[in-house]
Amino acid sequence: MVDKVIKVVIVDDEPRLRRGIERLVLSCGDSWEVIGTYMSGKECLETIKQTDQSFDLLITDVKMPEMDGLTLIKELKKELSFYSIVISGFDDFQFLQTAIREGASDYLIKPIDRYDFKKQLDRIQEEIHTQWGKAKQYAEIKWKASQLSYVQQTQKLSEIMWQNEIDISHMDWTKEFPQGTYTLMYVSIDHLLSKSKTFDQKDWNAWFYAVENIIDEILTNSAGTKTWKWKGRELSFWILVHHESDGVNESVLFAKHLKDKIKAFTPFTCSIAVSEQFNELSVLSSIKDELVTYMQFRLLYGSGRIFSKSLLENAKEDTPSIEITAIGNEIDRIIFTLESNHKNKVWKNMNSFLSNVEKLDSPADIKKAVQLLGIRMTNFFITKIGGKHEFDHIQEVFDLTNKTSTISELKIEVYEWTKKMLELLEKQTAIRQLDSMEIAKEWIRNHLNENITIPKIASQVYMNPTYFCEYFKTQSGETVLDYVTRVRIEKAKEILLTSDCKINEVSVKVGYSDTKYFSKLFKKFYGEVPSKYKNRMMHDQI
Structure with missing residues (x-):
């Protein structure tokens, strides 16, 4: 906090008083900086809005032509957060009371006493430093929380790539990721078998570390783009990229840059498979399989290339x-x-x-x-x-x-x-x-107690899982995950009210092996855990 100066703005229609206040502020030490002085509230407001300036303390006269000090404070506080001191004569006491209500931090009575002025600035300086400290602490806590969340998200992404047949009920964590579109990239070092024989284990580990550092550096420098990276089998990596808008071309350019860097700074070349854009992370497993397939094109087209769906579409020309x-x-x-x-x-x-x-x-x-x-x-x-x-x-x-x-x-x-x-x-x-949507929904309803995955549902209507998710949401207005969850919980309610099944039995009958998780979802839909809901409904029927 020592290196950070407190920025001050001074507004008074009397030039002599304005200059005097500036001298008093600067006499309080190097931790204070006057970034602007203005002769009216209107001039101050217009300039700050045009230049998008920020400051920490506003010292303003109360009565000024065109715009008084209180109006200035009120207008500026609509967009900025700052401390303020109002200056007034004895006959403006009602204005001072209003100023305090409007959020002024303190006030000074003309003529300004040097000792009182410095005392007020010392108090405000302490408050500002305290606020800065809290803001820094909050930022650190927020950063640590985001890092923890990032690590957890990356772990989940890694797990889904290693597992097959994941029931859709276990994909609820994908809702924690930002909305928007994604692309997935598969980075694989070429000629792995022959290259591994060229180096001893120590050098091999060092080069592996170098490749990973190059990827991390490029990802870090991708300003404004959210990415997740995790290791694949042997010398390969997976990268998930989030885009606010169309991002396929952006990912291809990123892949080319990464490919060139690895070739320039390591003894390796790499091939990179890039997916089409997709919206739902629940289809990651299927997209992974597509990218693994793309990578097989090295047999036909050689290494050191970027592979994507366009390779298939342009196969005849290439x-x-x-x-x-x-x-x-x-x-x-x-x-x-x-x-x-x-x-x-x-x-x-x-x-x-x-x-x-x-x-x-x-x-x-x-x-x-x-x-x-x-x-x-x-x-x-x-x-x-x-x-x-x-x-x-x-x-x-x-x-x-x-x-x-x-x-x-x-x-x-x-x-x-x-x-x-x-x-x-x-x-x-x-x-x-036939009606593809009805076929898919009927299959879901008939298999609620089984392991339901998006590839399984999509296969019933012979659709690619990624396309199916988009098609389903467009046609029904809800995601596949939300539909399966809703139908399962509705079925659970029906079983709950028409049978003597225990809660854990109901949970299994609708596809949830974790009873606690099932109860949490049920409460989300009906406002109560299953046992309380059943008791209330039974009581209401008596």
Whole structure:
């Protein structure tokens, strides 16, 4: 507090008195600074509003032309917090009483006594320093609380990435995060296996620490952007970025900057997968799977790149080089017959494609050809059904060349995969004829006592989980989490009032293993814990 000066503004229509007050203030020591003197309340108010000045103490005369001191105090206090001393003659005693009521800290009677003036400034200085101390203490407490909250949030984010099949009731913590849109980034060091053999364990740990420091430094310098970072498997990291508005381009630029920094200051290169924007953190697990799939594109496009949904959408224009150009032509024909809904021709063109694959000499080209087929077909499904398709099927086709040992086996597996994709298309076409919302809601109502996850619900209507959450909220006006919670608690009320089940039994019947948490939610909906609610309702019916 010693280094911080108290800023003073002086307002008086008498120049001599104004200069005298300024000298008295400055005579009290270096801890005081006069930042402005004004001849009228109006001039002071207009200047402070225009310059957006802040100050700690206002010393003003009561009676002045155009705007008196009390009006000035009242107007300034609408936007600023400060102490004030009013100056008046003996005949203005009623004004002084009003000044105190209006929030003036003290008053001085003309002519000003130097001793009284210094005594008042000493008292106000002590009050200001006390206020500063409290403000600093509050800021420190707030910062520590935010850090604790940040650590807890990061821990939750890390947990959800390692767990599968998380019931939606355990996602309530996501409401603690700020509203807005998010993107998720997956940062993975390239050529991990070969690089790990280059360094001993000590150097490896040092480089791991260096990579993490680069990420932390860039995140720290991302002013105005809220981010969360946690470690993934081996030398990889996950970064969640919060945006107030459209932030996909911002995340891609951030990813490029991070990629370039790691390449410049470490012996590594990295690839980064960037998600589309999403609003609900309850779909993080599904988005994680998508980004892991994106990262598999390194096999086709090489390392040191940024991978996103646009890579799939532009796969045709960014086709990897394959010696036999007929492969690409056959894939074009397959996609064309899919678009024309000529199922028989799909199989004919698939046979032709596989025959050309069989003629390839290089295992690497065979692998590229099959993976390119998977990317192009998956891209077709994404386009065909509006971005609702799940990305698991890309991973399946990517794994085919690793799981099979002969061309014959590979051909069979590609046939089976294609058959599966066509069945998915038929199911999606059929489901469009029905009410997707009602199907999803009915499934939820019929599985309240089970482990309900967003991917499970979305799969009932063949939608991508992220898209499904947006679609559900748009159609129903509430999030999936809020709907499931409401329906579960409503069902719990019904069981509570129509059976002899104990509270813990009711809790389990509607999908809550934690009875205390169930009771807390029930009270939130009905104002009472389940036992009291039941007793009251039973009593009212007598």
